[in-house]
Amino acid sequence: MRVVTWNVNSLRARLERVEEWVAEVQPDVLCMQETKLADDAFPALTFEAMGYECAHYGQGQWNGVAILSKVGLDDVVANFAGDIEPDPDARILTATCGGVRISCCYVPNGRSLDDDHYTYKLSWLDRLLAHLEHESDPGDDVIVTGDFNIAPTDADVYDIRKFANATHVSAPERDRLQTLCDWGLVDLFRHQHPDADKVYSWWDYRGGDFHQGRGLRIDLVLGSASLVDRVEWAVVDRNARKGKQPSDHAPVIVDLA
């Protein structure tokens, strides 16, 4: 089962590229973030014609998440589950695909450490843990994936000196990511490539950052222990960041046996 996460940065602006990439790579499950579409603007027919069932949770203009699946798409939950304080933004969508409970997440950016949006980011991560506890047990087949806007370690940052007192690398947000892992999730790319260096999933559009190798690995596929031994390979398709009108994120692919 091929699972992909990709922050597409506007599905309206990216549809042609996404279609071509999906036709080539044939994911079984594709989790997208930042569709920036209202639900009634989501191009479901396009993807259904390619063999996918679709779930989209959007609001238009900003945010928006989707799960596409060829291996079933059941028990869809938009936003946080149960009685968790709902997120006013469309940032999390959960469904069962191929026997795996999958949450597709667009974690708030945080902006800066002194911004209210950073407090919101930390609260959001606390609620993601509560959501996970509500939806699954650590012994289940579980994936939590998406744009975390957190680089797990300094090895996931092109130059940590550039990120002093910045979001994406701060201890409180990394601690919360670790708490998710303590619950029973593993960063499947890092598990497969423990010594990988200079592998990133996002590059700023500005300043030629992509071509200069100035990126962050912030798009993650976290899997439960039951899935770790099923990983056959894991890769960031940086080719998808090249060419005309790319997203600023590259897709991350994980193949499970």
Next chain:
DNA sequence: ATGGTAGCATCGCTA
């Protein structure tokens, strides 16, 4: 210290 680019409901905000 700033700006650089891209996308949006665009002339300001978000990333």
